[in-house]
Amino acid sequence: MSTRTLVKNLAALPDGPVTVSGWVETVRDQKKVQFVILRDESGAVQLVNPATREVDPSLTEPAEVAEASARLATTEAISALAHGSFITVTGELKHDERVKLGGLEVKIASFEVVTAANPETPIAADSSLDKRMDWRFLDLRHPKQALIFRIQTTFLHALRGVWVEKGLIEIQTPKLMASASESRAELFEVEYFEGKAYLAQSPQFFKQMAQAAGFGGVFEVGPAFRADPSFTSRHATEFTSIDTEISWIDSHEDVMALHEELMVAGFQAVVDKHGAEIAELFGIELTVPTRPFPRIPLAEAKQIVADRGYVIPRADDDMDPEGERQISAYVKEAFGHDFVFLTDYASSIRPFYHMRHEGDPSLTNSYDLIYNGVEISTGAQREHRIDVLIEQARDKGMDPEELEFYLDFFRYGVPPHGGFGMGLARVLMLMLEEHSIRETTYLFRGPTRLQP
Amino acid sequence: MSTRTLVKNLAALPDGPVTVSGWVETVRDQKKVQFVILRDESGAVQLVNPATREVDPSLTEPAEVAEASARLATTEAISALAHGSFITVTGELKHDERVKLGGLEVKIASFEVVTAANPETPIAADSSLDKRMDWRFLDLRHPKQALIFRIQTTFLHALRGVWVEKGLIEIQTPKLMASASESRAELFEVEYFEGKAYLAQSPQFFKQMAQAAGFGGVFEVGPAFRADPSFTSRHATEFTSIDTEISWIDSHEDVMALHEELMVAGFQAVVDKHGAEIAELFGIELTVPTRPFPRIPLAEAKQIVADRGYVIPRADDDMDPEGERQISAYVKEAFGHDFVFLTDYASSIRPFYHMRHEGDPSLTNSYDLIYNGVEISTGAQREHRIDVLIEQARDKGMDPEELEFYLDFFRYGVPPHGGFGMGLARVLMLMLEEHSIRETTYLFRGPTRLQP
Structure with a gap:
């Protein structure tokens, strides 16, 4: 590796020779002195070069002429530097309180344009x-x-730390499937040799399979695909799904407890490691949510929203985005909390595999997690009794024969279980008060975007 | 959550009441006593039940009759237990050296069949x-x-620990692309609204993009897709790829150094956490590889293999699987090492984006990592000079126009960089001396397998 010093590590060094590498953020090319702001992945530093605009014609010593020529060449090279070019600079580090950017600068001794950018x-x-x-x-x-x-990176590593500590198993579930995992309507079809395959809309079936396999608990962070033609700020055709599933639960309450624990660990790590930078660059004082997160049954939440004067314009039993904003505002006012679990969704708007209430099959053992006004996750206890499961599939107008491979998981014993799926980009969008998941996705994919 | 005790935690408990949950591995239904082996995700334990085959007709006290009836019911339920059924048992834990399985057993007080398996x-x-x-x-x-x-789980967590410690950034690159990332020949095509998309064969282009973005170093563990019709023990149409890419390298030697460090960390964690179990279940005394791993230029490796009497039956400059086994055998004999880096592959058998030797464009700054006789990874320094890159693409018969979105990454400055991709299932297969990646893939996908 090159012996460069990361910019963030300069402050701790004494004055003296250093090498830094990065790209050119700005050049201020003054007559007598040149300033370059160099940035690397860790920060930015000011480079300074006393300009040599010509070789003094009175010089006669060959060594002096050579040195002056070299300084002239460096000056001209800096003048010609295109913004964005990657350079490596060796020079003298000098701590100087007058320098606004970090209180230090590097006086250029030699510099190399590693790759020049288009101007x-x-x-x-x-x-x-x-x-x-x-x-x-x-x-x-x-x-x-x-x-x-x-x-x-920090958020995901903290989540995985919790999972690993608890003994959960990391699985990589296949994204190529022979049939739909969620809804036929939003399915991408793949040419698969002589036949067809479909892209997984979630790892739902496969993380449930791990419960039948006796894994006890599993997690996965991976891509999921939805052929959703919508162009909202919250939807993508490909997104990173954070998934977990655990056995031997009593109800969805156990899933919510794990969910809270993961969120607290993730936020704590982010606040610890990046809190100051988030305040500086996003103007947000990020805090760690307190446990327990408020829980409100959906029917009650709808009443609260109605009492606030908002009538949800939907024929089904679901919330809508404005309703989610309203209930979040209420929770913020009433409990000072950014998160709320809306629980006990109606069976009519939940998938067939959500367990229904004992004694009231119109409701499910399920929840959505709302964060700063937007749904980021759906969780539930799953129905693990094969006869009930088949009945619920029929109830949704599905043909159990098409679900055979999934239903088989339940025929040889399976413990009670549940889990959630959560959209990574949504969590980050809401954490950083961004307006679109396009900002918090490395490379967004939508109906009209497949590049770069 | 249910208050069950994991089987592995029983040994540390004193004699007394416990609850365990898991599935039935075996039932030994003797006349006077019944034994059930119950397994959960952490281990197996023997349950014992003194059989009550009939209610003593001489009993008259209603409480005594009820108790005897309950014991009869339990006995009959155990006799009827199907292998695989999930049960929850409460009983008395008793440490007893005579019990082969862990020196303890649980005497059943009450038991519940949570879900019965098909017999x-x-x-x-x-x-x-x-x-x-x-x-x-x-x-x-x-x-x-x-x-x-x-x-x-342990292996991946250890790798991520190294990456995070070094400040690398975790990325999730898109699996839906507008064009091929590696080879047109092995590309899956997706119906994408009115057009077509393709499944990423590797995150190659996107992890390189992060270098142009100034990320410094990135990693990803995610799926990759190859429409490869072969049925070998080492190939799948979907596999988990471990990828990393770092900036400011001097050569592929820097990539190999990181690669070694990751492997050592991963193996160390696996040996520490699972060494005893691996010895017990696989009969393997797994050891941590020593650094540095041997390095042999490919041309030299081929000579060594030829000297051992094996002539590689290939017209191109590549190794073949038997050649890889032979060179591994040599390295084991000569250096006592299970790993070997074969370096400096010919440009003719490497992708256009591998950097070629300065002064000898017939060779590349690249390597394969061979483990126990099989290639598990390819790494390289990448060509970051746009003009050279375009020339190398043309040299491979590619049309630079089709690569425009990728070539753009190099037009605005990019540091020297390199990285590797490694197949997770192959590492596990070779570590555990399994014969096929089907054994070390959660759900294998091949030309004729899309289920379950």
Whole structure:
């Protein structure tokens, strides 16, 4: 590896020689002195070069002429530097309180253009989101955009720490399936040799299979696919789904308890590691949610929303996005909490595999987790009794014969179980008060976007 | 959650009341006493029940009759227990050295069949691999099979620990692409609204994009897809790829150094956590590889193989599977090592984006990692100079116009970089001396297998 020092590590070094590598963020080319802001993945530093605009004609010593020529060449190279070019600079680190950027600068001794950028950058600070997505690799150079993915890294690692500590097993479930896992309507079809395959809409069936296999508990962070033609700020045709499923639960309450624990661990890690940067770049004082998160049965939540004067314009029993915002606002006012579990959704709007209430089959042992006004997750206890499961599939107008491979999981014994799926990009969007999951997805995929 | 005790935690408990939950592995229904082996995700325990075959007709006290009837019912329920059924048992834990299985047993006080299994199990110990895969959820109940996925969990968590510690960023790259990422020949086509999309054969382009974005280093564990019609023990149409890519390298040597560090961390964690179980169930004394792994340029490796009397029957410059076994055998004999980096592959058999030697464009800055005789990974320094990259694409007969979105990554500056992709199931297969990646894949996908 090159012996570069990461910019964030300069502050702890004494004055003296250093090498830094990164890309050129700005050049200020003044007559007597040149300033370059160099950025790497850890931060930005000011480089300074006293300009040599000509070789003093009075010089006669060959060594002096050579040195002056070299300084002239460096000066001209800096003048010609295109924004975005990657450079490696060796020079003298000097701590100087007058330098706004971190209180230090590096006086350039030698510098190398590793790869020169095209001088015309295709996006600017005021470019549209769509245009920025066309040039996502340049967009991601902005410290704010890059921070999102460092936060993502920290968040996921904290979740996995909890799962591993609890002895859950990480599975990679197949994304190629012989039939639908959720809804026939939003299914991508794949040419598969002489036949067809379909892209998994969720790992639902396969993480349930692990319960029949006696795994006890599993987790997965992986892609899921929905052929959803909508263009909202919350939908994508491909998204990263955070999934877990555990056995031997008594009800969905056990799933919510695990869910809370994961969220608290994830937020705690993010606040600890990135809290200051989030405050600086996003202007948000991120806090760790307190347990327990408020829980409100859906019917009650709808009443609360109605009492606030909002009538949900839906014929079915579901919430709508404005209803979710309203109930979140209520929870924030009443409990000071950013999260709320809406529980006990109606069977009519839940999949056939959600367990229904004992004694009231119109309701399910299920929940949605709402965060800052938007649904980020659906969880439930699953129906593990094969005869009830088949009945519920029929009740939804499904043909049990088409579900044979899934129903088989329940024919040789399976413990009571449940779990949730959660959209990673939504969590990040709401955490950072961004307006679209396009901002919090590395490379967004939508009905009209497959590139880059 | 139910208050069950995991079987592995029983040994540390004093004699007294416990509740355990799991599935029935065997029933020994003797006249005077019944034994049930109950297994959960952590181990197996013997349950014992003194059989009550009839209610003593001499009993007259109603309480005594009721108790005897209950014991008769329990006895009959145990006699009727189908292998595989999930049960919850409360009883008295008793440590007893005479019990072979862990030196303890639980005397059944009450027991509940949570879900009864079909009495006829479709697979047996001697079922074919294909048949076992048909019933994968039953196959995975075997402790040996389940251990594979606990090892996988530990291995991946250790790798991620290294990446996170080094400050690398976790990315989730899209699996839906507008064009091929590797080879047009092995590409799955997806119906994408009015057009077509393709499934990513690797995250290659997208992890390189992160270098242009200034991320410094990235990692991903996710699915990759190859429309490969072959039926070997090492190939699948969908597999889990472990990927990393880092900036500011001097050569592929830096990639190999990271690769070694990751493997050592992964193996160390597996040996620490599962070494004893691996010895017990697989008969393997797994050890942690020592650094540095041997490195042999491919040309030299081919000479060594030829000197051993094996002539590689290939017209191109590549190794073949038998050649890989031979060089592994040599390395084991000469260096006592299970791993070997074969380096400096010919440009003719490497993708266009591998950097070629300065001064000898017939060779690349690349390597394969061979483990116990099989290739598990390909790594390389990438060509980051746009003009050279375009030239190399043309040299491979590719049309640079079709690669525009990828080539754009190099037009605005990019640091020198490299990385590797590694097949998770292959690592596990070779670690555990299994004969096929079908054994080390949660749900295998091949040309004729899409279920379960």
